[in-house]
Amino acid sequence: MARTLAADRDLLAVIGSTGDTTTGASLDSYDAQLVPQITASSAQSEYGTAEPGRFLQAVPGYTSLPGTAAYSLHTQGARRVSVLIDREGGIPAWQLGRTMFQYLGVLKIAGEPRVVPRMAETLAPIVAEMVAHQMDGFVYMGTPARGAAVARALAQTGFSGIRVLGYPAAGPEFLTVAGSAADGWQIFAPYIDPSAAPVRAFATAYRKRYGSAPPYWAAEAYDVARMVITRLTEADGRPSGNRLYDLLQKGTYKGLVRTYAFDKDYRWWLKSSDVFRYEVKDGRYSYEGKVGI
Structure with a gap:
């Protein structure tokens, strides 16, 4: 699909993909045709062995987001935190969990990481063992179903x-499977709640157009689409793929969710690491606002 789309001469840029696996699989196809690819939600720090040529990651990466989360734990009074990294969660769980533990160490928060294999049938004994170490904070990186069990x-x-x-x-599965045990869990995410004040006008327009409230990531996708359109209008006529990529990579764009500017050294990483905190209350993810350092 990516090869077919990339060969279309009318294609100027691709906003996507949304997932890590599909993003990695499509990079070479778009690079070969000099088509810029911008993702609003795929957050891996690496995709294979080759560095993407015309790829921009308009989302805080898995290795940048945990710093803000760790600092929030510090301000909440955590002094001993254990991090459970579940291999079932793949690369996201590993990168988020490992980086979280590193940042906790920088903040002088004691603790230990535990890694469990995909084949582990139950995590309850490990959870009990971790609790026995007298910690005051617990971090789980993995999947919704196993997170609910934890x-x-x-x-x-x-x-x-x-x-x-x-x-x-x-995800929804964490809430439904965990039941009342889900209440109190905090989530630090790169996506804003669609009902938050900065994106309220967007949410209203979305609801009017589609008849339902926008989902998570919709506002971020809107920002990225507007950024691409803005750069196209700034170009002198129809830009080449290289010209459009340069305009996107070197410029700064103030969106509804965050300001988008990309690191010149790493080329495709978003500079800002805006993080939003949620807490499960009464069986739902309650938006608690932006987290700052």
Whole structure:
């Protein structure tokens, strides 16, 4: 599909893909045709062995987001935090969990990381062992289903400290499977709540156009689309792929969610690491606002 789309002479740029696996699989096809590719949600720090030529990552990466989350834990009073990295969660869980633990160390927060294999049938014994180390914070990076099992196991121990769920695991399944054990868990995510004040006008227009409230990531996708359109209008006529990529990569664009500017050294990484905090309350993800350092 990517090869067919990339060969279309009317194609100026691609906004996508939304997932890490499909993004990595499509990079070579777009690069070969000099087509800029901009993702609003795929956050891996690497895609294969070759560096993408015309790729821009308009989202805080898995290795940049945990710094803000760790600082928030510090301000909430956490002094001993354990990080459970579940291999079932793939690369996102590994990169988020490992980087989180590193930032906790920088902040002088004690703790230890634990990594569990995909084949682990139950995580409850590991959770109980981690709780026995007298921690006051618990971080899980993995999947929604296994995250729910961890939440239930943690609740059974009577743990009342700070609980953090990696945002790739913060899906509807976590809420439904964990039940009341989900309440109190915090999520630090790169996407803003569609009902938040900065994107309220967008949400109203979206609802009028499509008849429903916008989902997570919709505002970020809107920002990226507007950024591309803005750069196209700034170009002198129809730009080449290289010209459009240069305009996107070297410029700064103030969107509804964040200001988009890309690191000149790493070329395709978003400079800013805006993070938004959520907390599960009464069985739903409650938006608590932007987290700053």
